[in-house]
Amino acid sequence: MNAPFVDIHNHTIPGVDDGPKGMDDALKMASIAADDGIETVLLTPHNRDVAALTRHGRLDEQADRLRQAAATDGISVRFLLATENYLEPDLPQQVEQGTALPINGTSYILVELPYMGMLALYTDDTLSQLQLSGLIPIIAHPERCEALASRPEVLEGFVQRGMLAQVTSASITGAFGRDFQRAAEHMLRHGLVHVIATDAHMARGPRVPVMSDGVRAAAKIVGDERALEMATTVPAAIVEGRPVDVPEPKQAKRRFGPFR
Numbered sequence: 289m290n291a292p293f294v295d296i297h298n299h300t301i302p303g304v305d306d307g308p309k310g311m312d313d314a315l316k317m318a319s320i321a322a323d324d325g326i327e328t329v330l331l332t333p334h335n336r337d338v339a340a341l342t343r344h345g346r347l348d349e350q351a352d353r354l355r356q357a358a359a360t361d362g363i364s365v366r367f368l369l370a371t372e373n374y375l376e377p378d379l380p381q382q383v384e385q386g387t388a389l390p391i392n393g394t395s396y397i398l399v400e401l402p403y404m405g406m407l408a409l410y411t412d413d414t415l416s417q418l419q420l421s422g423l424i425p426i427i428a429h430p431e432r433c434e435a436l437a438s439r440p441e442v443l444e445g446f447v448q449r450g451m452l453a454q455v456t457s458a459s460i461t462g463a464f465g466r467d468f469q470r471a472a473e474h475m476l477r478h479g480l481v482h483v484i485a486t487d488a489h490m491a492r493g494p495r496v497p498v499m500s501d502g503v504r505a506a507a508k509i510v511g512d513e514r515a516l517e518m519a520t521t522v523p524a525a526i527v528e529g530r531p532v533d534v535p536e537p538k539q540a541k542r543r544f545g546p547f548r
Contacts, residue, residue, distance in 0.1 A: 292327030293499045294523035297485035305337035316491035318363045328366045335371040335388045368392040377410045380417045394529030399425045407435045427453040431471040455481035457502025463494035476509045479537040484518045
């Protein structure tokens with residue numbers, strides 16, 4: 289499996305959200321990532337948790353402490369910074385205020401939709417506001433979002449409007465169960481997801497920072513070249529703020545997935 293991988297969704301900063309509680313576990317995660325061929329990790333704590341637990345002005349300091357500790361341990365991972373941003377009506381204002389962070393200071397922004405239930409009435413308007421402000425939303429783990437897994441044509445509409453989507457490596461391998469795996473496979477098959485990431489939260493269990501298994505599983509659906517691009521060149525372009533060339537989505541079947 290060729291590398292280096294670039295992981296754009298990762299919760300390795302300790303003590304901020306539901307990721308590792310302490311530096312020891314964070315360093316274990318960093319070591320696992322490095323061993324898997326992940327060279328760049330985008331640190332994406334939940335913006336809601338960051339606002340509740342710490343001042344945003346300290347987030348850079350927390351990322352720096354992780355970088356220094358990893359360097360001391362000889363772990364060769366480049367850590368960049370963003371937040372995973374829950375979709376709320378005032379998200380564009382949160383970006384302006386600096387309480388919701390785009391990816392590495394670029395025009396890309398990671399957006400999380402609700403896991404369960406229907407999408408809020410303000411969803412389209414808020415996403416459009418982000419785009420009008422010059423941002424490109426990347427929808428996080430749509431295969432685990434009830435509204436998108438059950439109606440992938442909604443995600444297709446987002447993609448046709450210029451948005452991107454990130455599928456989780458563990459979903460593709462089936463580590464979260466067959467239902468989420470089927471949704472991930474369907475989205476891959478129809479060109480509705482564009483980048484593979486770990487959404488890692490811990491050093492053990494299904495939410496570890498491992499991309500290679502997901503890339504191998506994705507390759508069986510989209511081919512080796514495209515699967516590798518989704519873990520290397522596409523996320524590399526995102527963290528560098530460069531344009532991403534993605535295939536035209538195929539028409540998605542209605543009412544598919546684990547939430548039928």
